Amino acid sequence: MTQINIEKLIADYPLVQKLIDLKQVAWFNPSVTTTEAGLPYVGLTLEDVKDAQARLSRFAPYLMEAFPETQVMQGIIESEAVAIPEMQAALAARYQTPLTGKMYLKKDSHLPISGSIKARGGIYEVLTHAEKLALEAGLLSTGDDYAVLFSDKFRQFFSQYRIAVGSTGNLGMSIGIMSAKLGFSVSVHMSADARQWKKDKLRSHGVNVVEYEQDYSIAVEQGRKEAEKDPSCFFIDDENSSTLFLGYAVAGLRLKTQFAEKGITVDEQHPLFVYLPCGVGGGPGGVAFGLKLAFGDAVHCFFAEPTHSPCMLLGVHTGLHDAISVQEIGIDNITAADGLAVGRASGFVGRAMERLIDGYYTIDDAEMYNLLGLLNQTEAIRLEPSALAGMPGCVHVTRNQAYLQAESLAPERMANATHLVWATGGGMVPEDEMQKYLSQAKGN
Numbered sequence: 001m002t003q004i005n006i007e008k009l010i011a012d013y014p015l016v017q018k019l020i021d022l023k024q025v026a027w028f029n030p031s032v033t034t035t036e037a038g039l040p041y042v043g044l045t046l047e048d049v050k051d052a053q054a055r056l057s058r059f060a061p062y063l064m065e066a067f068p069e070t071q072v073m074q075g076i077i078e079s080e081a082v083a084i085p086e087m088q089a090a091l092a093a094r095y096q097t098p099l100t101g102k103m104y105l106k107k108d109s110h111l112p113i114s115g116s117i118k119a120r121g122g123i124y125e126v127l128t129h130a131e132k133l134a135l136e137a138g139l140l141s142t143g144d145d146y147a148v149l150f151s152d153k154f155r156q157f158f159s160q161y162r163i164a165v166g167s168t169g170n171l172g173m174s175i176g177i178m179s180a181k182l183g184f185s186v187s188v189h190m191s192a193d194a195r196q197w198k199k200d201k202l203r204s205h206g207v208n209v210v211e212y213e214q215d216y217s218i219a220v221e222q223g224r225k226e227a228e229k230d231p232s233c234f235f236i237d238d239e240n241s242s243t244l245f246l247g248y249a250v251a252g253l254r255l256k257t258q259f260a261e262k263g264i265t266v267d268e269q270h271p272l273f274v275y276l277p278c279g280v281g282g283g284p285g286g287v288a289f290g291l292k293l294a295f296g297d298a299v300h301c302f303f304a305e306p307t308h309s310p311c312m313l314l315g316v317h318t319g320l321h322d323a324i325s326v327q328e329i330g331i332d333n334i335t336a337a338d339g340l341a342v343g344r345a346s347g348f349v350g351r352a353m354e355r356l357i358d359g360y361y362t363i364d365d366a367e368m369y370n371l372l373g374l375l376n377q378t379e380a381i382r383l384e385p386s387a388l389a390g391m392p393g394c395v396h397v398t399r400n401q402a403y404l405q406a407e408s409l410a411p412e413r414m415a416n417a418t419h420l421v422w423a424t425g426g427g428m429v430p431e432d433e434m435q436k437y438l439s440q441a442k443g444n
Contacts, residue, residue, distance in 0.1 A: 004328045013318050019362070020329055022307040026361035026396040027317055028403040031354065035296045038355035039289075044242060046293050049253060052124060052246040058146050059127050065150035066181050069112045077119050079107040081258055081420065086378035087391075088419075094374070095395045101417030103394065106255070108424055109383050114174035115428030116339070117248070117283045122174030124247025125236050126163065130182050133161060155183030162186065162233040166220030168279065169194040170339045170425050171238055176207035189223040191216040193334070193341040197430050215333050216280070216342050217325070238280050239322070239346045245286040252290020259418075266298050270416045271409060275393030277386050277424045278303035278312045278360075279342040281349035287422065292356055300358040300407070302397070304389035306335035306365060311345040313360040322347030336365040336440075337386035339425055359403070361396050363389050366442070373441020382434055383426035390421040 010017045018025045032038075060075025070077060081104045088103035111119040134140035134149070139157060148154070162185045165175045172188035179186035187208040190199055192215060199209045212219050220239065227235030238244065259266060266272045272295055276284035281303075288301040303312055308331060315321040325344040326333050333343040371388040375381050397403065397419075404414070429437070 004324060006329055009318060009329070015317060016314070016329060019307075019310050019314060019326075020331065022331070022364065024307060024362050024364055024367070025313075026359060026400065027313060028359040028400060029316070029354070029357055032358050033355045035292045035356065039292060041355060042289055042352040044246065044249075044289070048246055049249045049290060049293060053250050053253060055128060055131065056124060056247075056250060058131075058142060059149075061145055061147040062149045065147050067113050073112075077111055077113065077123060078254055079109075079111050081106050081255070081262070082381075084375070084379050084381070084421075087375055088394075090374050090378045091391065091395065095392065097395050097398050099394055099398055099419070100411070100415045101419055103419045103421065105379075105381065106420055106422045107381075107427075108251075108422060109387050110427035114170065114177055116170035116173065116425035117287075117422070118170040118174040118425075120251055121241075121244035121247035121282060121286060122165075122171050122236070123178045124250075125241060125243045126175055126178040126182065126184075128243050129163070129234050130158060130184075133158070149182070158183035159185065160232060162227075162230060163236065164189065164223045164227045164233055165236040166216065166223035166238065167191070167194065168216050168219075168338050168341050169198040171236075172202060172209075173198055173428075175236055176202045176209075177205050180205045180207050187223070187226065189219040189226075191219040191341065193338045195338055195433070197433055201428070217344055238282050240348045241282065242348070244282050245289065245349070248283050248286025249290035249293070251287050252292070252294040255291065256294040264418055265416075266295050266418065268298055269413055270298070270418070271413060272299045272418045272420065273394060273397055274299060274301050274420045274422060275390030276301060276303055276422045277337070277340055277389035278305050279309075279340040279386075280344075281312050281346040281353075283424065284422070285346070285349035285353045288353060288357060300397075301356065302358055302390075302393045303360045304393060305360065305362050306337045306340050306368070306386075306389065307362045308335040308365070309333050309337070309341050309343065310360075310362050311342050312350060313362065315345040315347075315350045316354050316357070316360065321345065321350040337368055337389060339384070339386040340389060358407075359396070361393065363392060366440075367392070369437065369440035370442055373438055376438060376441075381423075382429070382438075383423050384429050385437060387423040387426050390423070393421065394419040
């Protein structure tokens with residue numbers, strides 16, 4: 001890894017100094033292009049996403065058996081999008097910025113099985129691996145009723161195999177719980193910032209939790225090393241997995257259906273703005289890819305990161321992607337937003353999506369807690385801190401006249417806009433932990 005010359009980096013990219021100073025910043029991407037021009041760089045297609053959607057449908061009967069809470073949705077792991085008008089009014093008052101259009105919250109925070117957005121990609125990758133093993137062994141064909149997987153026969157079969165992953169918390173939750181239910185022996189390598197209750201929950205499901213005093217990148221590195229030593233061990237790579245990415249991308253096609261059912265129009269005159277909390281990048285990158293496939297140029301995606309972990313903004317803005325970490329410019333990568341505590345972004349996602357993401361912004365921990373309290377107060381919805389990172393996105397968009405003009409987003413179009421905050425986690429936070437979060441909220 002080449003040594004980063006910070007002085008030259010700041011001279012070339014003055015915004016880096018603001019990142020070093022832990023300022024809350026917003027950067028609108030001058031290289032954003034049309035969906036048609038940007039999609040080929042992803043290396044995946046609509047057919048790939050439809051294939052993922054079909055696989056999840058095949059597994060629905062199994063999920064209904066293994067996780068009864070999924071029966072209400074016929075075994076499809078999906079969340080609702082709810083209007084949050086009181087929160088919208090509170091944000092307008094808080095930031096003294098008129099917010100036109102309508103604001104919604106995408107409640108991936110309350111997805112079944114693991115209570116976070118990772119129930120999309122993480123569970124999908126485990127199911128993909130399980131299907132591959134069972135098909136290759138001749139125990140399953142794609143025309144079967146996959147409910148047969150919920151049996152001692154298949155649990156015994158999968159018990160010969162191991163799965164490993166490195167995680168700050170939520171990805172480990174989804175992969176650990178799903179893998180253990182199928183019968184795999186699973187190890188989750190957890191970084192120092194992972195919450196204790198997440199480790200405890202995993203252990204209660206029979207998952208081997210390996211703890212580290214270092215951050216996410218070390219947990220991933222150790223998980224990868226463990227897998228390399230054991231040919232029966234499959235490593236789920238959050239930094240580079242196209243399978244995880246596709247699991248998230250399915251959300252875009254489903255949202256199109258959801259919005260149609262709600263009578264929400266998304267087109268040139270009715271733009272959609274989506275604000276996605278970003279850690280290593282797989283989740284928001286995959287969702288944004290799916291959204292672009294579903295809505296084309298009518299959707300505008302933004303990534304939100306903690307001021308102490310702005311890895312994707314740093315990587316994309318400088319063009320260095322995964323060749324630079326926040327630690328290399330003196331940022332500690334310590335944040336209350338445990339799901340976003342990542343120092344080095346996914347190079348795959350950064351490069352694949354850099355032409356399709358309209359902007360990036362940072363938010364400090366105190367503001368995430370304050371917004372957590374405000375959302376509870378106005379809408380009686382409780383999230384974990386990282387899930388609030390998307391909340392001020394509409395303020396950044398509304399205030400940036402240069403961006404609005406560049407995208408031909410005149411006031412009449414903004415009045416028709418839909419703003420969607422992607423809530424990434426919080427549905428399974430224990431009550432005592434949630435009270436600690438709420439006690440951090442000030443000035444509401």
